Amino acid sequence: MTSNKAQVIKVPNLLRAKVGNKPGPDLNQIVRQAEAALGSMQDQYETWIRDYVTKINEALATARRSVPPDPETIALIRKTSHDIKGQGETFGYPLLTQVGHMLFHFIERDQGQAARSIELIAAHIEFMNLVLQDKIHDQGGAKEQQILAGLEAASRKLLKT
Amino acid sequence: MANFSLEALSILVVDDNKHMHMVVKAILNSMRIKNIHFSENAADAFMELRQWHPDIVITDWAMEPLDGLDFVRLVRKGADSPNPYVPIILLTGHTEMHRVLEARDSGVNEILAKPISIKALYSRLVSIIETPRPFVKTKNYFGPCRRRWDDPNYKGPERRHTPDADAGFNVA
Numbered sequence: 001m002t003s004n005k006a007q008v009i010k011v012p013n014l015l016r017a018k019v020g021n022k023p024g025p026d027l028n029q030i031v032r033q034a035e036a037a038l039g040s041m042q043d044q045y046e047t048w049i050r051d052y053v054t055k056i057n058e059a060l061a062t063a064r065r066s067v068p069p070d071p072e073t074i075a076l077i078r079k080t081s082h083d084i085k086g087q088g089e090t091f092g093y094p095l096l097t098q099v100g101h102m103l104f105h106f107i108e109r110d111q112g113q114a115a116r117s118i119e120l121i122a123a124h125i126e127f128m129n130l131v132l133q134d135k136i137h138d139q140g141g142a143k144e145q146q147i148l149a150g151l152e153a154a155s156r157k158l159l160k161t
Numbered sequence: 162m163a164n165f166s167l168e169a170l171s172i173l174v175v176d177d178n179k180h181m182h183m184v185v186k187a188i189l190n191s192m193r194i195k196n197i198h199f200s201e202n203a204a205d206a207f208m209e210l211r212q213w214h215p216d217i218v219i220t221d222w223a224m225e226p227l228d229g230l231d232f233v234r235l236v237r238k239g240a241d242s243p244n245p246y247v248p249i250i251l252l253t254g255h256t257e258m259h260r261v262l263e264a265r266d267s268g269v270n271e272i273l274a275k276p277i278s279i280k281a282l283y284s285r286l287v288s289i290i291e292t293p294r295p296f297v298k299t300k301n302y303f304g305p306c307r308r309r310w311d312d313p314n315y316k317g318p319e320r321r322h323t324p325d326a327d328a329g330f331n332v333a
Contacts, residue, residue, distance in 0.1 A: 008306070009296040011246045015170070015216055016290055024166035024193060027283060034191035034279045041183065048180050082223055082254050083178055086275040090184055097276055104254060 038090060045091040049084070053128050056080040060118070060125050068115050077121060078107040078114075084128065092137045095144060099127050099151070106155040113158055120154050127151065162284060163291050168193040170286075173215035175199075175206040175232065176252070177224045185219065188279050192286070203232035210236065211243040217289060219273075222253040222264070229253070230267040237268035237303050245303070246296060248289040252277065268304025270294070 025033075059076045063069035081103040088096030103124040107114040114121060127147055130136075136144065172194060174185050182199045189197055198213055200206035202224060209215070218236070222229035233249055236242050251269040253260070264272050271285040294306040 005299075007298040009298065011293065011296055013290075013293050015248070015293070018169050018216065019165045019167060019290055020169070022166045023164045024168070026164060027162070027280060030191050030283060031279050034188045037187040037191055038184065041187065044183075045180075079223065083180075085254055086178070087180060087184065089276040101254065 042091060045087070049087070049091070049093065049096065049132065052080055052084050053125075053132055056084070056125055056128065060122055063115075063118055063121070069118060071111065071115065074107060074111055074115050077125075078104055078111070081107070081124070093131060094138065095131045095136055095140055095148070096128060098148060099124055099131070102148070102151055102155060106159065109159050109161075117158055120151070120158065123154070124151055162287055165287060165290055166193070167286060168195065170194050170217060171196040171198075171213070171215045173198050173200065173206060173209050173213070173218045175201075175203065175218065175220035175224070175229070177201050177221065181221065181252075184277065188277065188282055191279070192283060203227035203229075203235065206232060207235060207239075207243075210247065214244065215247070217248045217250065217286065219250045219252060222251055222255060230264060233267045233269055233304075248293070248305075250282075250285050250289075265307055266302065268302070270305045 024030075056077055059073050059080065063073045063077065081100045083100075085097050085100030085104055088094065088098075088100060103121065106117075106120070106124075127144075130147075131140070131144075139145070172189060174182060174189075174197060176182060176185070176199075179201070186197055186199075198209055198215065200209050204227070206218070206220065210218070220229045220232055224232075227235075229251055233251070236247060236249065237245050239245075248270045249268070250271045250273055251264050252273050252275055253264065254275045255261075255264075256274050261272060270289055273281055273285055294308075296304060297306045
């Protein structure tokens with residue numbers, strides 16, 4: 001009979017020995033250097049993010065050409081929204097992270113429902129286009145917050161959450 | 162939080178998004194960590210683990226065909242795993258509690274939400290070095306102890322052999 005008892009294994013802490021006792025840069029210095037390094041990538045990022053947004057617009061156009069949309073196309077929209085979410089805020093586009101997060105979760109919670117709700121997906125992507133076009137590097141104004149709230153409410157209604 | 166010189170560390174970053182490689186590299190470089198390898202999928206990462214022996218692995222969750230949790234399970238439980246004990250930090254856009262528990266139960270050491278916070282990544286690395294948890298092996302689990310703290314006054318039944326022993330994961 002297999003025992004249900006847990007075996008606890010103490011693993012030698014080789015990393016503590018490896019890093020030694022020499023102090024490293026303090027956290028504020030690390031943050032300043034990292035922010036400077038990421039800031040120097042801003043121009044590259046503008047190209048990347050435009051590529052992602054182009055890719056998600058193209059996937060939307062493909063999704064609209066067939067009823068119901070191909071599940072692989074919906075999965076591509078979900079994956080691209082995840083990529084946009086993962087990097088937007090790092091490069092000063094917090095609204096892209098927020099809308100990417102919302103679209104990703106909407107599709108992930110119910111891909112079938114998402115496939116039947118192409119216009120709601122399109123509304124998320126339109127908002128991404130707006131943020132990029134207007135280069136909104138903060139939380140936006142009342143209009144942007146209203147759009148986000150509307151997208152959230154529509155998603156909740158369709159997902160019945 | 163302790164202040165360690167992290168420059169001796171070697172780190173494997175597993176993410177299918179090349180742009181994320183650049184972001185993580187920039188952040189790790191600011192911590193003076195230069196010994197970094199990158200893999201775009203779990204199979205390549207497994208090969209790296211075998212050939213290069215990194216100190217720590219940072220892996221994304223959302224990858225295909227094997228996702229980050231599949232990779233973690235391969236590392237922890239695979240018969241041919243080169244290092245079942247390697248510390249693993251999971252990067253994820255999933256922050257709902259059931260997802261966090263799923264990740265924890267796969268055997269990750271730490272979870273880090275996207276977009277990556279510089280401070281949060283640093284604190285995860287320090288936590289792995291400063292307060293490593295013992296590994297626990299049960300019929301259903303192999304990985305770092307899922308308890309974050311011991312309650313010296315706890316007098317209840319042994320919980321380790323139940324699947325839901327404790328939470329305490331910080332995802333920020």
